[in-house]
Amino acid sequence: MGKEHHHHKPRTAEEYKQFIKNAGLSFTKPRLAILEILVRDHGPFSADEIFKKLPEKMCDLATVFRTLKQFKEKNLINPVKFDEDFTRYEFNDPHHHHHHIICTQCQKMQTIEDCFLEQFEKKLQKMGFREISHSLEFQGVCPRCANA
Amino acid sequence: MGKEHHHHKPRTAEEYKQFIKNAGLSFTKPRLAILEILVRDHGPFSADEIFKKLPEKMCDLATVFRTLKQFKEKNLINPVKFDEDFTRYEFNDPHHHHHHIICTQCQKMQTIEDCFLEQFEKKLQKMGFREISHSLEFQGVCPRCANA
DNA sequence: GAGATAATTGCAAGTGACTTGCAATTACTT
DNA sequence: AAGTAATTGCAAGTCACTTGCAATTATCTC
Numbered sequence: 615m616g617k618e619h620h621h622h623k624p625r626t627a628e629e630y631k632q633f634i635k636n637a638g639l640s641f642t643k644p645r646l647a648i649l650e651i652l653v654r655d656h657g658p659f660s661a662d663e664i665f666k667k668l669p670e671k672m673c674d675l676a677t678v679f680r681t682l683k684q685f686k687e688k689n690l691i692n693p694v695k696f697d698e699d700f701t702r703y704e705f706n707d708p709h710h711h712h713h714h715i716i717c718t719q720c721q722k723m724q725t726i727e728d729c730f731l732e733q734f735e736k737k738l739q740k741m742g743f744r745e746i747s748h749s750l751e752f753q754g755v756c757p758r759c760a761n762a
Numbered sequence: 763m764g765k766e767h768h769h770h771k772p773r774t775a776e777e778y779k780q781f782i783k784n785a786g787l788s789f790t791k792p793r794l795a796i797l798e799i800l801v802r803d804h805g806p807f808s809a810d811e812i813f814k815k816l817p818e819k820m821c822d823l824a825t826v827f828r829t830l831k832q833f834k835e836k837n838l839i840n841p842v843k844f845d846e847d848f849t850r851y852e853f854n855d856p857h858h859h860h861h862h863i864i865c866t867q868c869q870k871m872q873t874i875e876d877c878f879l880e881q882f883e884k885k886l887q888k889m890g891f892r893e894i895s896h897s898l899e900f901q902g903v904c905p906r907c908a909n910a
Numbered sequence: 911g912a913g914a915t916a917a918t919t920g921c922a923a924g925t926g927a928c929t930t931g932c933a934a935t936t937a938c939t940t
Numbered sequence: 941a942a943g944t945a946a947t948t949g950c951a952a953g954t955c956a957c958t959t960g961c962a963a964t965t966a967t968c969t970c
Contacts, residue, residue: 640917640966661957674920679957695843699928700956715886718893730878735900738863742905745866750898752883757890788937788946809928822949827928847957848927 621690623653623707637688644673648681649690649705657723658694658702658714696751713749717756726752769838771801771855785836792821796829797838797853805871806842806850806862844899861897865904874900 624633630649634641651667652659659667661678668678682703685691694702696716713726735746772781778797782789799815800807807815809826816826830851833839842850844864861874883894 642918642966644919676921676958677919680918683958693845695845697841697843715891715894731898738900738902742908743863743900743902744908746863746900746902748898748900750879750896752886752891752894752896754886754894755892760890760892790937790947792948824929824950825948828947831929 622709623705624649633690637685637690639684639688644668644677645681647672648678649685652685652691652703652705656705656707658704660700660702662700664703692747692749694749694751697753713751715752715754715756717759718753719755719759722756724756770857771853772797781838785833785838787832787836792816792825793829795820796826797833800833800839800851800853804853804855806852808848808850810848812851840895840897842897842899845901861899863900863902863904865907866901867903867907870904872904 621633621636624630630646630653631641634645634649639645647668648664651664655667661675661682664682665675665678682691686693686703690706691703692706694704694714696702696714714723715726716723731748731750735748738746769781769784772778778794778801779789782793782797787793795816796812799812803815809823809830812830813823813826830839834841834851838854839851840854842852842862844850844862862871863874864871879896879898883896886894
């Protein structure tokens with residue numbers, strides 16, 4: 615996605631902690647819990663979905679929004695926007711760049727592994743653009759819905 | 763964008779009228795005025811931007827939202843989502859398919875004419891997906907901002 | 911490690927984009 | 941031209957997301 619990624623996906627408890635601190639954020643329980651969900655369950659999730667996955671009393675929904683905002687600013691996660699009235703976020707794994715297709719009927723989402731857009735970003739870079747990233751999302755009726 | 767387009771861009775007053783009626787919508791002054799803005803000024807515009815471009819007292823902002831919703835349902839316009847908290851819409855011109863790059867500093871937008879994604883949609887079609895469309899948007903710092 | 915300082919959090923209230931109920935107006939049908 | 945159906949204006953409502961502030965928790969400094 616164009617931007618620099620000096621991190622790899624955290625695995626151990628200690629790595630999660632360092633991951634958050636390396637990003638320049640202080641380490642708190644809510645941030646750990648939210649990051650774990652994004653890393654382990656990797657679908658693009660809305661703030662609300664993440665909130666519901668958190669253990670009871672972990673934190674307020676406002677904290678989820680604040681945390682997502684900071685994670686995004688630190689480039690740990692990417693916003694994914696479908697034709698919905700909320701924003702989804704996904705862990706920014708440089709080793710697993712991909713896109714999505716969402717079914718306009720059943721809303722089920724699948725990932726598309728192919729990405730042929732890096733070359734295109736290089737073109738833009740030659741044109742003088744910097745810190746380029748892109749988002750590419752497909753919509754359509756999935757095979758199962760099409761046959762029903 | 764994958765979906766069927768049986769229309770071409772309207773030019774004359776009569777064509778605008780027929781264009782709206784062909785879509786199965788009744789012809790009203792607000793709808794004409796909104797469509798004209800989308801066709802003639804072609805940038806992706808928010809409801810608010812369109813509202814401000816309308817002549818005084820043309821209609822309520824609520825009507826702009828309602829109209830955009832219907833235009834979208836009739837596939838006359840496409841939503842374009844950047845990392846903003848509102849939705850932009852753009853006239854769906856089958857003869858001028860393109861994408862955008864928006865500068866994360868000055869917000870200026872440029873169009874990208876290239877589109878190599880039709881082949882990709884064909885792949886998805888072979889997989890059984892129907893009525894496929896896509897959205898591809900780039901973000902980055904534009905040359906002018908990069909040098910400042 | 912204790913205390914000072916700075917950042918984060920919970921809660922409740924606030925925004926802002928977008929929607930909706932309803933009565934009045936306008937478009938379409940015949 | 942009258943009757944029916946769709947659209948509109950207005951105001952109130954919804955929903956995702958934000959924010960002010962006081963209390964808590966993390967980090968820094970000694």
